[in-house]
Amino acid sequence: MNEAALFTERRLANFSGRAGGVCSVPMLWLVLAALVLVRALPAGAQQEQTRPAQPTFVYLTPDEALQEAFPKAARFRVDTLRLSLEQRRALAKKLRQPELDSLFIVHLAYNAEGHFLGYATIMNEVGKYEPITFVVGVDPRFRVKKVAVMVYRESRGGQVRQPRFLYQFRNKSARDPLQPGRDIINISGATLSVRAISRGVKKALHILSFWYGTHPPQGGRRSEP
Known part of the structure; x- marks a missing residue:
């Protein structure tokens, strides 16, 4: 029972115990109505009231994040991937995650000579309460090139933005577990943030390798899976 409901029940007991157990009818109905209202609140709403x-x-801004992922890039081309329901379900099953969004934005990086450098995507994964925004840079062979935190919205767990933590994702691919305690070192006090970053990197790798694996981007043309 939450604290508000417990307080209300205690008040009800106090009222009924006064004057030999006699409580006025209007006051009794008022207390009962308050108790019902408190108990009717969803658990999430009750927690929301106490969430700090x-x-x-x-x-990093989006532009800064893309340059962080690919410092030698002269331009980026935006590619919007539209995943079908079947594709989303297949990927979600492989990732062991809830169903994915139907749209996935990818920034294709090219150098000054027009050579393709890799893929960059901006991910949002929930840590303890709020989403962590970070960029994942992936080379043409679908290995992680760079991970950088752009926006962090929690009071604790910010150690995940440190280079010594993020560097361990370098050269990881969709074939790696990408799980804290296995191939990703956990951080005490930041476990949920570590899981969020790991989950987002794994999701990006699987989607990119699925979509572009057999149809890599060429020039300015859009590729289809």
């Missing part, structure tokens, strides 16, 4: 306000730390 979370700070927001912005470390």
Whole structure:
């Protein structure tokens, strides 16, 4: 029972115990109505009332994040992937995650000579309460090139933005577990954030390798799976 309901029940007991157990009818109905209202609140709403306000730390803008992922890129081309229901379900089953969104935005990186450098995608994965926004850079062979935190919205767990933590994702592919405690070192006090980053990197790798695996991008043309 939550604290508000417990408090209301205690008040009801106090009222009924006064004056030899006599309580006025209007007051009794008022207390009963308050108790019903408190108990009717969804658990999420009750928790929302006690959830502390979370700070927001912005470390990179989208443009800065793309350049962080591919410093030698002269231009980026946006590719919008539209996943069918069957594709989303197949990927979700492989990832052991809830059903994915139907749209997935990819930034294709090219150097000044027009050579393709790789893929960059901006991910949002929930940590403890709020989403963590980060960029995942992937080379043409579908190995992680760079991971960088863009926006962190929690009061704790911010250690996941440190290079010594993020560096361990380098060269990972969709064939790797990408699980804390297996091939990703956990951080005490930041477990949920570590899981969120790992989950997002794994999701990006699987979607990119699925979509572009047999149809890599060529020039300015859009590729289809």
